Amino acid sequence: MSQPLLKVENLTKLFPVSKGFLRTPTDFIHAVDGINFEIQPGESLGLVGESGCGKSTTGRMLVKLMEASSGHVLMSDKTHTDDLIDIANIPNDQMKRFRRRVQMIFQDPYESMNPRRTVFETVSEPLTVQNIGSLKEREERVSEMLRLVGLAPPDAFLFRYPHELSGGQRQRVAIARALVLDPSFVVADEPTSMLDVSIRISIMDLMLKLADEFDVSYLYITHDLAVARYMCDRIAVMYLGKIVEIGDTEEILGNPQHPYTKALLSAVPVPDPSFKREEVEILGGITKAINPPSECRFIERCPWAKDVCRTSDHPPLEDKGDGHYVACHLVESALTSA
Amino acid sequence: MTDLGQRAPEPDLEANAEAVESQEIAKAQSLWQIRWALLRRSFRNNWKLFRRNRIGIAGLVIIGFFATLAIAPSIFFATGFWSTSVYDPVTGLEPNPPSQQLEIVQTVTDPNTQIDIRQVLVDGRINGNIGDVIDVTLQPAPPYGKHWLGTDPLGRDILSQLMYGAKAAFGLGILAATVTVLIGTVVGSVAAFYGGKIDAFLMRLADLLIMVPGLAILIVISAVVRFQLWHLAVVIGILSGFGGVAIVLKSQALAVKVKPFVDAARVAGGSNARLIVAHIIPNVMPLSFLYMMFTVTSAIQSEATLSFIGLLNVDMSWGLMIQLANNQGYLLQGGRYWWMVFPAGLAVTFIAMAFFLVGRAMDEVVNPRLRKR
Numbered sequence: 257m258s259q260p261l262l263k264v265e266n267l268t269k270l271f272p273v274s275k276g277f278l279r280t281p282t283d284f285i286h287a288v289d290g291i292n293f294e295i296q297p298g299e300s301l302g303l304v305g306e307s308g309c310g311k312s313t314t315g316r317m318l319v320k321l322m323e324a325s326s327g328h329v330l331m332s333d334k335t336h337t338d339d340l341i342d343i344a345n346i347p348n349d350q351m352k353r354f355r356r357r358v359q360m361i362f363q364d365p366y367e368s369m370n371p372r373r374t375v376f377e378t379v380s381e382p383l384t385v386q387n388i389g390s391l392k393e394r395e396e397r398v399s400e401m402l403r404l405v406g407l408a409p410p411d412a413f414l415f416r417y418p419h420e421l422s423g424g425q426r427q428r429v430a431i432a433r434a435l436v437l438d439p440s441f442v443v444a445d446e447p448t449s450m451l452d453v454s455i456r457i458s459i460m461d462l463m464l465k466l467a468d469e470f471d472v473s474y475l476y477i478t479h480d481l482a483v484a485r486y487m488c489d490r491i492a493v494m495y496l497g498k499i500v501e502i503g504d505t506e507e508i509l510g511n512p513q514h515p516y517t518k519a520l521l522s523a524v525p526v527p528d529p530s531f532k533r534e535e536v537e538i539l540g541g542i543t544k545a546i547n548p549p550s551e552c553r554f555i556e557r558c559p560w561a562k563d564v565c566r567t568s569d570h571p572p573l574e575d576k577g578d579g580h581y582v583a584c585h586l587v588e589s590a591l592t593s594a
Numbered sequence: 595m596t597d598l599g600q601r602a603p604e605p606d607l608e609a610n611a612e613a614v615e616s617q618e619i620a621k622a623q624s625l626w627q628i629r630w631a632l633l634r635r636s637f638r639n640n641w642k643l644f645r646r647n648r649i650g651i652a653g654l655v656i657i658g659f660f661a662t663l664a665i666a667p668s669i670f671f672a673t674g675f676w677s678t679s680v681y682d683p684v685t686g687l688e689p690n691p692p693s694q695q696l697e698i699v700q701t702v703t704d705p706n707t708q709i710d711i712r713q714v715l716v717d718g719r720i721n722g723n724i725g726d727v728i729d730v731t732l733q734p735a736p737p738y739g740k741h742w743l744g745t746d747p748l749g750r751d752i753l754s755q756l757m758y759g760a761k762a763a764f765g766l767g768i769l770a771a772t773v774t775v776l777i778g779t780v781v782g783s784v785a786a787f788y789g790g791k792i793d794a795f796l797m798r799l800a801d802l803l804i805m806v807p808g809l810a811i812l813i814v815i816s817a818v819v820r821f822q823l824w825h826l827a828v829v830i831g832i833l834s835g836f837g838g839v840a841i842v843l844k845s846q847a848l849a850v851k852v853k854p855f856v857d858a859a860r861v862a863g864g865s866n867a868r869l870i871v872a873h874i875i876p877n878v879m880p881l882s883f884l885y886m887m888f889t890v891t892s893a894i895q896s897e898a899t900l901s902f903i904g905l906l907n908v909d910m911s912w913g914l915m916i917q918l919a920n921n922q923g924y925l926l927q928g929g930r931y932w933w934m935v936f937p938a939g940l941a942v943t944f945i946a947m948a949f950f951l952v953g954r955a956m957d958e959v960v961n962p963r964l965r966k967r
């Protein structure tokens with residue numbers, strides 16, 4: 257494999273469960289629990305899972321909005337050597353440079369723009385804080401970005417406030433802001449889930465087009481496998497802080513191995529991005545991993561669970577061929593016995 | 595996708611103004627011109643909301659009235675309509691006070707002091723006899739042509755004092771409110787943004803300032819140092835800014851801090867200072883303007899109280915006018931000397947009320963906007 261753009265190693269985030277004033281917490285939510293994956297340059301990875309499984313937490317750690325509890329996020333550093341650098345060790349004076357390469361698009365278009373700043377101020381902010389260009393140059397750059405995201409003519413939008421834009425237009429502004437620094441990696445946290453069904457597909461198309469033009473990789477977070485299929489080259493399925501299956505999009509959708517992935521897929525009978533899936537209820541269900549036991553995270557809901565699952569630890573992600581990784585004790589036997 | 599904002603239909607005039615502004619924005623050469631046009635637009639939109647509120651308009655009218663009063667003396671003195679020697683609120687003196695003709699009807703001797711009361715009142719004319727008609731100078735003089743609100747016991751013009759008091763009240767109120775807003779916004783935003791120890795430290799200080807009774811503190815301080823009006827403004831500004839206002843603005847800032855646009859700015863590389871100044875403060879500012887109004891109210895009331903107790907070192911103010919009337923025994927005379935008491939008393943009441951009303955009306959403009967979306 258070539259040098260990845262981004263490599264995540266045993267990334268973990270624990271949130272202490274508040275036990276009252278001034279008491280040392282003993283309970284932790286294992287929001288993200290030792291996950292591993294890689295993203296190649298120009299490739300997009302879909303992170304799929306139900307609400308609360310730790311998708312946003314993962315994304316926020318990748319852009320350093322949150323410190324990891326343990327584990328590493330390694331990024332290639334184009335300007336220096338081919339070495340990967342740990343983003344936790346980036347010295348303060350180089351943070352700004354890191355910020356140029358990694359951006360984020362947020363879920364809620366109504367909250368992701370400062371209501372007191374115009375479109376121009378919002379989109380030019382990254383340029384301003386990075387000290388790029390003169391005012392005139394910034395104006396030109398912002399206009400160009402607005403045109404690229406389909407807000408034309410730019411003059412009609414530059415000096416509008418967020419409340420004068422529709423949800424779709426705001427999300428276009430957010431995309432322009434994320435790409436104005438020409439980053440190589442963008443975390444997109446459910447960018448279309450709060451939009452009107454009728455405009456989702458146009459925003460998704462726009463993001464695909466721009467990914468090409470800007471040569472940018474997305475970590476595309478969604479709870480909708482159909483959306484992930486539309487947007488991504490590879491898909492990682494997450495369950496309560498663990499990645500349970502990861503592989504090429506068509507492989508995951510055409511040949512799912514993990515019982516959870518299968519359940520997700522059966523809940524999406526047609527690949528229709530506008531379809532809003534009910535929460536998967538396989539067997540009962542816990543929604544938070546507070547001090548989870550060491551065995552398979554999925555065991556309480558798994559229809560296949562056997563003795564081996566109860567007696568061994570959470571299964572590691574294992575390569576089942578062609579970069580298709582699955583974390584389940586029974587998958588091999590399930591394959592062979594089938 | 596095609597709905598470009600949701601502008602409600604508006605009356606022609608405003609639509610026109612908006613169109614003109616849009617053109618201005620399109621034609622504007624510099625960013626500053628655009629900002630100015632945008633500022634005017636947002637001001638007009640807020641004004642539209644405010645205008646619907648009768649109470650707020652009433653408050654504005656009252657404030658406007660007192661503002662006129664505050665400006666008037668400078669004009670009167672400059673144009674020579676008033677001469678300083680007569681109308682100066684502190685050093686002025688009416689040279690020819692009006693007098694009243696009284697006839698001596700009987701002599702009364704105070705049983706305690708054995709002083710002939712009539713003699714004293716008759717201003718040294720000890721030899722008056724029953725039946726004599728004498729001139730008695732009226733000081734304090736009731737309102738008459740030359741002094742519309744009469745004079746005080748020293749022959750100074752009450753209207754002039756009232757106007758001077760309005761000026762003092764505005765200066766005091768505005769300075770106190772500005773200090774309040776500056777301190778309240780910065781302390782609240784910083785505490786919310788950094789959290790942890792900084793937050794704990796600032797909030798304990800705030801608790802302390804809330805717990806101490808403001809007036810008592812003012813009295814203690816003014817007993818130690820001779821208090822000027824602007825000292826008072828700063829102290830009131832600190833007390834209310836660091837106390838209640840900081841706490842309210844902090845909770846507001848906490849809500850703003852977790853908004854994705856703050857995260858977006860951080861991801862773009864914005865420093866903490868930038869996040870606070872460009873994103874958090876502008877979003878808590880409207881609420882702080884509200885508290886500005888309430889601070890003006892409490893500042894003016896405190897001034898009146900402190901002056902009345904005689905703890906404020908001030909040339910002239912409404913509080914001082916009432917204090918003078920009281921010290922010299924004119925206050926409790928059943929309204930006989932009403933012109934020395936009512937104008938100042940009503941002025942304090944009305945202006946404090948006016949700022950409060952404007953604050954309430956602003957509340958309705960500001961708060962739905964924060965809750966909306």
Ligand SMILES: Nc1ncnc2c1ncn2[C@@H]1O[C@H](COP(=O)(O)OP(=O)(O)OP(=O)(O)O)[C@@H](O)[C@H]1O
Pocket residue numbers: 271285287305306307308309310311312313314479543544545
């Ligand atoms: N700041 C926080 N403090 C405490 N717990 C948190 C915090 N952020 C997230 N969590 C918890 O961590 C878990 C994972 O949250 P996360 O937001 O990453 O889920 P998600 O997969 O993005 O869900 P959704 O699809 O609803 O956005 C949840 O149980 C959540 O309650």
Ligand code: SF4
Pocket residue numbers: 515552553554555558559560561562565571583584585586587
């Ligand atoms: S390891 Fe066992 S419990 Fe876990 S998913 Fe596989 S079969 Fe189910």
Ligand SMILES: [Mg+2]
Pocket residue numbers: 311312313445
């Ligand atoms: Mg999320």
